[in-house]
Amino acid sequence: xxxxILLIWLKFLACAxxxxxxxxxLTRYADIIxxxxxxxxxWIGLILLSTVTSLPELITGISALTLADVxxxxxxxxxxxxxxxxxxxxxxDYLLRGQSIYHRASLNHVLSAAFGVVLxxxxxxxxxxxxxxxFMNFTFIGAYTPIIILCYLVAMRALFVHEHSRxxxxxxxxxxxxxxxxxxxxxxxxxxxxxxxxxAGIYLPFASTQLAEVMGWNNTxxxxxxxxxxTSLPELxxxxxxxxxxxxxxxxxxxxxxxxFNIAILAINDVIFLKGALFSYISPIHAxxxxxxxxxxxxxxxxxxxxxxxxxFMNIGWVSLSLLMLYLFNTYVLYIHH
Numbered sequence: 001x002x003x004x005i006l007l008i009w010l011k012f013l014a015c016a017x018x019x020x021x022x023x024x025x026l027t028r029y030a031d032i033i034x035x036x037x038x039x040x041x042x043w044i045g046l047i048l049l050s051t052v053t054s055l056p057e058l059i060t061g062i063s064a065l066t067l068a069d070v071x072x073x074x075x076x077x078x079x080x081x082x083x084x085x086x087x088x089x090x091x092x093d094y095l096l097r098g099q100s101i102y103h104r105a106s107l108n109h110v111l112s113a114a115f116g117v118v119l120x121x122x123x124x125x126x127x128x129x130x131x132x133x134x135f136m137n138f139t140f141i142g143a144y145t146p147i148i149i150l151c152y153l154v155a156m157r158a159l160f161v162h163e164h165s166r167x168x169x170x171x172x173x174x175x176x177x178x179x180x181x182x183x184x185x186x187x188x189x190x191x192x193x194x195x196x197x198x199x200a201g202i203y204l205p206f207a208s209t210q211l212a213e214v215m216g217w218n219n220t221x222x223x224x225x226x227x228x229x230x231t232s233l234p235e236l237x238x239x240x241x242x243x244x245x246x247x248x249x250x251x252x253x254x255x256x257x258x259x260x261f262n263i264a265i266l267a268i269n270d271v272i273f274l275k276g277a278l279f280s281y282i283s284p285i286h287a288x289x290x291x292x293x294x295x296x297x298x299x300x301x302x303x304x305x306x307x308x309x310x311x312x313f314m315n316i317g318w319v320s321l322s323l324l325m326l327y328l329f330n331t332y333v334l335y336i337h338h
Contacts (some may be wrong), residue, residue: 005214012207015200016230019056022196023237026052029190030238031245036183042108043163045242045250050257052194053238056231057081057262059198061269065278068206073227074269075127075282079289080228081235082120082259086296087327088232088239092251093320095243100310100317102303106249110304111162112256115155116297119148119263124290130279131287141270142277148267155260197234225331256300259293285337292330296323 026049034044057078064074093101126144130137137143178186211226235258242251270278303319312318 008207008210008214011203012211012226012230015203015207016233018200019197019230020233020237022193022200023053023234024241025189025193026197026234027238027241027245027247027250029186029193031242031247031250032178032181032186033183033190034250035178036186042106042249042253045247045253046112046159046163046257048190049238049250049254050261052190052197053234053254054081054258054261054265055194055197056200056234058265058268060227060231061265062272063206065269065273071273071278071281072283072286074273075266075278075286076225076289077227077231078262078266078269079123079286079293080225081232082262082293083289083296083327083330084228084232085235085255085258085262086293086300086323088236088255089252089300090316090320090324090327091236092239092243092248093316094314095240096248097315100303100308100319101248101252102300102317102319103307103309104248105252105304107304108162109249109252109256110301112155112159112253112260113297113301113304115151115158116256116259117294117301119151119155119260120290120297121294122151123148123263123266124287124294127279127282127284127287127290130277131284137277137280140274140276142279144279145267145270148263152260152264152267225334256297259297283337285334288333289330292326296326299323299326 030044030049033048060077061074064070064077089101096104122144126142130142130144235255238254239251242248242254266278273281275281299319299322303317308317308319310317312321316324
C-alpha cells in the first residue's frame with residue numbers, strides 16, 4: 001500500500017516538474033518574441049503567455065470530463081488555479097526587494113483585473129444558482145456559458161484597444177537583446193515548451209484521481225488544492241523567470257490574463273460535458289473559491305491604484321498579506337468541507 005501511494009505521488013510530482021521546467025522556457029521564448037516583434041511585455045504576458053500557461057487547466061479539464069469523468073476536479077482545478085495565481089503575487093512581492101510590486105507595476109493592469117473580478121464573480125454566482133435551481137440551464141449547457149464567452153471576448157477586445165497605442169509605439173524600437181536567436185527559432189522553442197505543458201496536463205487528472213482514492217480525499221479538495229497548484233506551476237515559473245529578466249509587467253499581465261482565460265475554460269468545459277450543465281454536477285463549495293479569487297483580484301486593483309511603498313512583514317506589504325490570508329481562509333474552508 002505504501003509503495004502504491006509513493007508511486008502515485010511520484011507520477012503527480014513528475015507532471016508538476018515537467019510543467020515547471022517548460023514554463024521557465026516559455027518565459028524566455030516569449031521575451032525573445034516580444035523583443036523581435038516590438039510588442040509590449042504586458043501584451044505578450046496577457047495574450048501569449050497567459051494562454052499557454054493556462055493550457056494545463058484546459059487539457060486537465062477536458063481529460064477530467066471526457067476520460068476520467070471527474071467534473072469536480074475539472075472545476076476545482078480552474079477555481080483553485082485562479083486563487084493560487086493571485087498568491088503568486090505574494091511570492092513576487094517577497095522576491096522583489098525594495099519597493100512594493102504594486103508601486104512598480106503599470107496602472108494599465110487595473111483594466112484586466114476589473115474584468116477578472118466581473119468574470120470570476122459571475123462564475124461563482126452561477127455555481128450557487130445552479131445548485132439551487134435548474135433555471136440557469138439549457139438542454140445540455142448552462143445559460144451562463146454564452147454569457148461567459150461573450151464577456152471574455154469583450155474583455156479581450158477592450159484590452160486590445162487599450163494596449164494598441166502602446167504596441168504601436170514599442171514596435172518602432174529595434175530588437176537587439178537577442179541578436180543570435182531568430183524569430184523562427186523563438187517560435188519553435190515556444191511551441192515545443194507548450195507541447196510539454198499540454199502532455200503533462202493530460203495526465204494530471206488521472207494521477208490526482210488516484211491520489212484522492214488512496215489518501216481518502218474527495219475530488220473537490222484534490223482538484224482545488226493539488227491539481228490547481230500543479231497546473232499553476234507554469235504561471236509560477238513564468239513569474240520567477242520574469243523577475244530575473246526584469247519583466248514585472250509581463251509577469252503580472254500573465255497572472256491576470258490567466259485568470260481571465262481560466263473562466264473562459266469553464267465555458268469550454270461546459271460545452272464538452274455532455275451529461276448536462278457542468279455547474280449542476282459539481283459541488284457548490286467551488287463558489288467559495290470563486291468569490292475568494294474575486295475579492296483577491298479586487299485587493300490587487302486597490303494596490304495598483306493606491307500604490308503602497310512600505311513593507312509590513314518579511315518584505316511584503318499589506319496587499320500581499322491580505323492575499324495570503326484570503327488564500328489560507330479559502331484552503332481552510334475547503335478542508336473543513338472535505
